[in-house]
Amino acid sequence: MTEPDDDTARLLADAAQDFLRNAHDRERLRAVFEKRSTVDRGFWRQMAEQGWLALRLPEAQGGSGLALAHAAVITEALGRHAVPEPFIACAMMPAALMAALPPSPAWAPLHRGLIDGRHVSTVAWQAHPQAMDADEPGIVAEPAPGGVRLTGRAFGVVGAPMADSVLVSALHEGRPSLWRMPRGTEGAVWQDVLACDGGTVSVLDVDMLLPADTLLAQGPRVAAALQQALDEATLLAACQLVGTGSAALALTLDYLRTRQQFGRTIGSFQSLQHLAADVRIQLALAQAACMAALQRQPGPAREGDARADAQARAAIAAAKARACDAALQAGRFGIQAHGAIGFAAEGDAGLFLKSAMRLSAWLGSAPQQRRRHGVLTGLHED
Known part of the structure; x- marks a missing residue:
């Protein structure tokens, strides 16, 4: 970062x-x-x-x-x-x-x-698998005897098996709303998938009755708050990716200094030195992009300033794109440099690559973020 x-x-x-x-x-x-x-x-x-x-x-x-x-x-x-x-x-x-x-x-x-x-709580907000923004939710809340009935589907719910409550984004009476749903509520069907690093990603299908007092908030403020939370989460994920990539590179450099082949440490081989230098440069660029994005986050001061909002979000997209690429490159270089042990469960190099793969996919991959950056800066049409 x-x-x-x-x-x-x-x-x-x-x-x-x-x-x-x-x-x-x-x-x-x-x-x-x-x-x-x-x-x-x-x-x-x-x-x-x-x-x-x-x-x-x-x-x-x-x-x-x-x-x-x-x-x-x-x-x-x-x-x-x-x-x-x-x-x-x-x-x-x-x-x-x-x-x-x-x-x-x-x-x-x-x-x-x-x-x-x-x-523990998590958020169910994603209306379709490729969503990166708080668009119209995929769940609808309608009045029902004793409360409201929620119907629909949310994708990409992270950490659901460990969650006690789920914050469900839904459209209620034509307005965005947020509801607290206990994890074991009848009428909620979960499809939990184990991610490559041992975390989870889930799809939530709901057809359930919730009491009216589980309403957390309703109206335009919900959509604005959710979008702000997603923007911050995307930037924090970029910073976490930089940490993952930096650790992967450090682990690999230590190995290059100790592993010997043909009577020399493999770190003396020029081809590996060049690859290591490329990774270090990409991580430095990702760090700089994260710093630039953090400096563009003025918080409440940007409310009502569409241009500042777009610039801040474009900076986040740039940071996430660079961080995805850098962390994945660092992880793959680690696997390559470690040779067979890089692929083995006993080796640590694969652990960092798996972490980078999961974080890179969450909230938009590098190609998705570059497309988003182009739309926010006017370089591409939405």
């Missing part, structure tokens, strides 16, 4: 590295080779104890009230350790929505969960 440029960011970066070095066991990531999830609720609660889940919540709501750049410090650190827990989807996005929308008793369990980590 960036070098921390204030005392808080530097303290966060140091604390995150110390915590993850001691608390995160990379061995658990190998569960994916046995077709098992690598996500750990106990580790999630440990992250809550660090204050990370509530980092973006306003101080008035019991959070730290820190800036997006501070959250980026954490996501980059998570990337450096290939942490599979859906921190962005299940902490940063719910926190962004909670901070932007009016208070409601329905938020209570979600709020407590961001403080202590015992209640």
Whole structure:
């Protein structure tokens, strides 16, 4: 992502590295080779104890009230350790929505969960598999005896098996709305798919009755808050990818310094030096793009300024595109340089590539983000 440029960011970066070095066991990531999830609720609660889940919540709501750049410090650190827990989807996005929308008793369990980590929430917003923006939702809420009936489908729900509540985006009386749905609600059918890094992505089909008091918010503010949460999540994912790519390159360079062939360390081979230099350049460009995007995020000040909004979102698209390419290139170079051990479950190189693959696909791949950048800057038609 960036070098921390204030005392808080530097303290966060140091604390995150110390915590993850001691608390995160990379061995658990190998569960994916046995077709098992690598996500750990106990580790999630440990992250809550660090204050990370509530980092973006306003101080008035019991959070730290820190800036997006501070959250980026954490996501980059998570990337450096290939942490599979859906921190962005299940902490940063719910926190962004909670901070932007009016208070409601329905938020209570979600709020407590961001403080202590015992209640996990995720967001169901994606109307079709390729969606990257908060367009018209694929779920409709209609009045029904005793509450509302939700019908429809949402794609790309991240972290659903570990979630206790799902924030469901729906069209209600012609207006955007957000509802809290307990994970085990009757009438919800889940198709959970194990991702390549041991996380999960799910499709949600609903035909259910929800009480009226599960309504979190309704109206144009919901669409604006959801779009802002998605923009921030995309940028944080880019920063996490930079961390993943940086760690993959560091792991590979260490191997190049020690592995010998033909009586020489393989790091002395010019072809591998050139490949390593290419990866380092791409990661530096991705870091710069993330920094530029973070600097273009003026928060509430951009409300009503369509040009500033488009420029900020274009910068995010550029950062995600570069970060996807750089992290995947670093992961593939690691596999290539490690040779056979790079493909083996016992090797660590593949763990970082798997993490990069999953994060690159989420919220828009590099080609999708480049297309989006062109539309936002007027270079391409929508």
